Amino acid sequence: MSTVTFRLSDDEKEFMQKMADFNGLSLSxxxxxxxxxxxxxxxxxxxxNKLMKEHQTKDESISHAEMMKELGL
Incomplete structure (x- = not known):
């Protein structure tokens, strides 16, 4: 297992520790x-975002009424 170290202010560490305690987790x-x-x-x-852009470029959606007709309902 690897270890990653990053720097925090004392206030940030205190906040994170309180949130860890609140969630029943270790800080790590x-x-x-x-x-x-x-x-x-x-x-x-x-x-x-990628898929929405593709959808907007080539919209193949149909209305509810069209779908009901297509399904014979």
């Missing part, structure tokens, strides 16, 4: 979890 678990969640959210947003 909190940092790892939140950093990974943030990076995954960034990937999700980039994927959404």
């Amino acid at each position: 678990e909190l940092a790892r979890t939140k950093i990974l969640e943030s990076l995954e959210d960034q990937i999700d947003l980039e994927t959404y």
Whole structure:
């Protein structure tokens, strides 16, 4: 397992420690979890933006009424 070190002010460390305690996590678990969640959210947003741009360029959606007709309902 690797170790990553980063610098924090005393106030930032105190805040992070309180949040770790509040969530029942170690400081290391909190940092790892939140950093990974943030990076995954960034990937999700980039994927959404890319696909939305493609959708707007080539919109193949149909209305509810058209779908009902197509399904014979």
